[in-house]
Amino acid sequence: MTDWIIQTISELGYAGIFLVMLAESIFPPIPSELIIPFAGFAAANGELNFFGVLLSATVGAVVGMLPWYYAGKLFGLVRVRALADRYGRIMTLNAEEIDTAVGWFQRFGPIIVLFGRLMPLIRTLISIPAGLARMSLPVFLLASTAGALIWNTVLTLAGYLLHEHYEVVEVVLDPLSYIVLALVVLIYIFRLVTWKPSKVS
Numbered sequence: 153m154t155d156w157i158i159q160t161i162s163e164l165g166y167a168g169i170f171l172v173m174l175a176e177s178i179f180p181p182i183p184s185e186l187i188i189p190f191a192g193f194a195a196a197n198g199e200l201n202f203f204g205v206l207l208s209a210t211v212g213a214v215v216g217m218l219p220w221y222y223a224g225k226l227f228g229l230v231r232v233r234a235l236a237d238r239y240g241r242i243m244t245l246n247a248e249e250i251d252t253a254v255g256w257f258q259r260f261g262p263i264i265v266l267f268g269r270l271m272p273l274i275r276t277l278i279s280i281p282a283g284l285a286r287m288s289l290p291v292f293l294l295a296s297t298a299g300a301l302i303w304n305t306v307l308t309l310a311g312y313l314l315h316e317h318y319e320v321v322e323v324v325l326d327p328l329s330y331i332v333l334a335l336v337v338l339i340y341i342f343r344l345v346t347w348k349p350s351k352v353s
Contacts, residue, residue, distance in 0.1 A: 157187055161194065166204050170212035177216025177276060184213070185272075188304055189318035192311025205308050206301065213269075213300040214293060217279045221292060224283025229254060232284060237349075246349055257285040262295040269299025273333060 160168040169191050176184050191205040233247045245253070257264060261282060268278030282292050311318040 158190055161187070161191055165200060166208040169205060169208040170215075173209045173212030174216040177213050178219060179276075184209075184303070184307065185321055186319070188307035189311030189314070189321040192308040192313075193315055193318040195308070196312045196315050202308065202312065206304055209304045209308070210297060210300045213304065214296050217276075217296050220276065220279035221283040221289075224280040225286060227284070229284055229286075242344075245343075246347070253281070254285045257281050257287070261285055261287045262291055265292060265295040266299040266302075269296060270303050273336065275299075275303075 157172055160172050162168070164171065169187070172187050173184065176187060188205070188209055191200060191209065192202070194200045195202045195205050229250070233250055236245050236247045236250055265278055265282055265287075268274045279292075279296075307321060310321045314320055
């Protein structure tokens with residue numbers, strides 16, 4: 153995967169960054185921790201423009217979030233509640249808890265989306281509840297763009313400053329992905345064990 157990312161960016165430039173970041177937003181296993189630092193390294197070498205890297209990476213990331221956002225919006229809250237009533241233990245949520253979560257998302261959604269974009273794995277999945285909560289598209293795009301821009305700026309700067317040692321960024325940040333994944337699994341197991349059906353559906 154590393155060779156493919158480097159080759160795509162080297163051959164296609166900004167279009168390559170856009171396409172790889174688009175794929176990263178749709179498929180979480182593709183690591184932005186490697187994509188953007190390499191583009192920052194290319195900018196430091198004069199092959200790309202620093203702000204061009206930021207723009208193409210951020211636009212690619214935001215466009216890649218839209219399929220998940222629309223998937224949540226089209227699937228709908230009614231269907232999710234019905235699934236919770238039927239497969240609640242597997243989902244580890246009952247209908248009442250889903251209503252509470254959606255209420256929180258409707259109230260604090262932009263902040264949740266913004267900070268969610270800074271976390272591995274979560275940055276892709278956060279678009280689904282945004283769609284389920286029917287967050288307005290302009291607000292979703294604004295919060296997503298702000299979060300993606302912050303993350304991409306940090307990674308681009310890291311690659312720019314580290315030059316040919318840009319891989320260090322992935323080495324440092326990669327354990328964070330495993331920590332987040334481990335936390336998600338632990339929370340799921342805890343919820344699976346302690347799950348109770350809702351009193352009213």
